[in-house]
Amino acid sequence: MAELMLKSARFRAEREADWRRLDALLAKAEKAGAAGLKRDELLEIPLLYRQALSSLSVARSISLDQSLTGYLESLCTRGYFFVYGQRSRWGERVARFFVRDWPAAVQALWRETAVSFLLTVASVVTAYILVRRDPDWFYSFVDPELAGGRDPMATTASLRDTLYSQPDVVQGLSGLSAFLFTHNAQIALFAFALGFALCLPTAALMVLNGGMMGAFMALFAMRGLAYEANGWLFVHGSTEVFAIVLSGAAGFSIGWAVTFPGERSRVDAAAEAGRRAATVMAGVVVMLFVAGLLEGFARQLVTVDLARYAIGSAMLTGWLVYFYWPRRPAP
Amino acid sequence: MSVQGLTRRVKAATAKRARAPDKGWREFVTPEGVDLQLKVGAYTERFVALLLDFLILFGSMAAFSLVVFGVYAATKAQWLTEALGVVWLLVTFVGRNFYFFLFEARPGGATPGKRAMGLRVIAADGGALTSDAVFARNAMREVEVFLPLAFLFSRGEGVDAALITLGAIWSGVFVIFPLFNRDRRRLGDLAAGTMVVKTPKKLLQVDLADTERSASRGVAFTPAQLDAYGIKELHVLEDVIRVGDRKAMAEVASRIRAKIGWDGPADIADRTFLNAYYAALRGRLESQMLFGRRRKDKFDRG
Numbered sequence: 241m242a243e244l245m246l247k248s249a250r251f252r253a254e255r256e257a258d259w260r261r262l263d264a265l266l267a268k269a270e271k272a273g274a275a276g277l278k279r280d281e282l283l284e285i286p287l288l289y290r291q292a293l294s295s296l297s298v299a300r301s302i303s304l305d306q307s308l309t310g311y312l313e314s315l316c317t318r319g320y321f322f323v324y325g326q327r328s329r330w331g332e333r334v335a336r337f338f339v340r341d342w343p344a345a346v347q348a349l350w351r352e353t354a355v356s357f358l359l360t361v362a363s364v365v366t367a368y369i370l371v372r373r374d375p376d377w378f379y380s381f382v383d384p385e386l387a388g389g390r391d392p393m394a395t396t397a398s399l400r401d402t403l404y405s406q407p408d409v410v411q412g413l414s415g416l417s418a419f420l421f422t423h424n425a426q427i428a429l430f431a432f433a434l435g436f437a438l439c440l441p442t443a444a445l446m447v448l449n450g451g452m453m454g455a456f457m458a459l460f461a462m463r464g465l466a467y468e469a470n471g472w473l474f475v476h477g478s479t480e481v482f483a484i485v486l487s488g489a490a491g492f493s494i495g496w497a498v499t500f501p502g503e504r505s506r507v508d509a510a511a512e513a514g515r516r517a518a519t520v521m522a523g524v525v526v527m528l529f530v531a532g533l534l535e536g537f538a539r540q541l542v543t544v545d546l547a548r549y550a551i552g553s554a555m556l557t558g559w560l561v562y563f564y565w566p567r568r569p570a571p
Numbered sequence: 572m573s574v575q576g577l578t579r580r581v582k583a584a585t586a587k588r589a590r591a592p593d594k595g596w597r598e599f600v601t602p603e604g605v606d607l608q609l610k611v612g613a614y615t616e617r618f619v620a621l622l623l624d625f626l627i628l629f630g631s632m633a634a635f636s637l638v639v640f641g642v643y644a645a646t647k648a649q650w651l652t653e654a655l656g657v658v659w660l661l662v663t664f665v666g667r668n669f670y671f672f673l674f675e676a677r678p679g680g681a682t683p684g685k686r687a688m689g690l691r692v693i694a695a696d697g698g699a700l701t702s703d704a705v706f707a708r709n710a711m712r713e714v715e716v717f718l719p720l721a722f723l724f725s726r727g728e729g730v731d732a733a734l735i736t737l738g739a740i741w742s743g744v745f746v747i748f749p750l751f752n753r754d755r756r757r758l759g760d761l762a763a764g765t766m767v768v769k770t771p772k773k774l775l776q777v778d779l780a781d782t783e784r785s786a787s788r789g790v791a792f793t794p795a796q797l798d799a800y801g802i803k804e805l806h807v808l809e810d811v812i813r814v815g816d817r818k819a820m821a822e823v824a825s826r827i828r829a830k831i832g833w834d835g836p837a838d839i840a841d842r843t844f845l846n847a848y849y850a851a852l853r854g855r856l857e858s859q860m861l862f863g864r865r866r867k868d869k870f871d872r873g
Binding site for chain 2: 246247248249252256259260263269270273290293294297301302303304305306310311313314315317318321324325326333337418419421422429430432434436494507508510512514516517518519
């Protein structure tokens, strides 16, 4: 019996060249991506992959060589992830994100966006009323570090100065906008991630943010600077607040899916909501980048109130049209 | 099929199901209908991968900060410092939030740390791993890693201390979440529908029953001698020969000789003997398999 070649050994000898070929092609693809392969090689992979899969099935039923089945399993798994995995180029993915995925995801979250927006508005109004009645409330809404001297103790003149301050060097602005962008984006990502804890922390973050805005508005309104202050806020605020409202909406959608999954299983609902919310969030980071630029440059360089309102409204209209303009459903 | 055969199958199936969770093997059926049998990444492997990634990430951030500081100290030029400050802010932001995303969104689906541990991220439903899923699983790190760290490093007194403690406990729930589900998925995996599996790259090794056959030619065994062992022992034998440790081989060879009552030439080297026995045993078990009988181990008398 030992003189005869084992069936499994003969099986291996006949197919080994194909496996090694697939192995080499996959190694090349893993190193350089699909772009690193020639056309013929690209077409060859699925065929070789299916051959390897059938070899695996056969090997499991006729061969007792552990290392052989282990090798084929690892080879097939690598092949599987290449054949059925993500292969599109970065450029295509980015383009599709801006043309279709992001606006579609934002549209799908319109309910959560409305809730998040109403929550912000409600807390702005509440904080505004409270601070107008009793300026001491200001300190409960605003972190002194962020206030930077703009509190009820400040004189009207100094408050007016903060609205129209012209920095000495233009270079100082890029630093400011980078800081504002990273700071806000970190908060937005945080609001999104906190949504998982049944929406509540995200709601709290929305209320805090709205409260701070309302308190500032009340402070400036008490000194008769309402029109000017709102223009100062509106330049970047229309973009920034929109982005924060969207990040809240993204957080809510996850929390809601986890709490009330409906007919799907909780895990499926969470995954579906999480992916959609993640698309929104990737866009929110972009929006906050734009807001950082507006805040750092446009607000400090443009000191005419009307121009500030104009820029702010143009941005807001732009975002609204971009997100909610009716589109054909994806094919 | 006989009733006995059926019971055996059911028993085997239940045994398999009962054994599955502790080893972490999961069924993973491709559209072609083949089960690839993936293994869920172990806690230790994933933790080490995370540590490696943090080491790389924060190491390079620290190095970058040193360079920025060095340039500032050397030149003291206002505009340069300003520009470097901007670059530093943006680089640390991108590093903290997109290091994992950029690596995992590539076809390999693994950060350097994961690759070193033989892990990769896959979509739990077996589909393509999309960028939005990768973004979701990594944005969740915000509450799984950075929030607990923030609580850990914040200090306060009185009411503040109590609040911080409560916060740490609350955020701790997110950290230990993977300990309480079967697939060891963390919160981010759940929000993205992903999981982390082990996909080691294996090399095709020589067939022990083939190459060394000439060396062990002439060593023959009787069917009774080959009936002493089953598939499990065959696999152990394969491991012993492949590792090639002299001591272990000598011990195994002497045990097999005793068990099968070896009366052939005594001067055969252990390795040759083991190889010959392996080839013969595999031949016999494989031919039994072709007739529909898998002999599980030496106790399996069918």
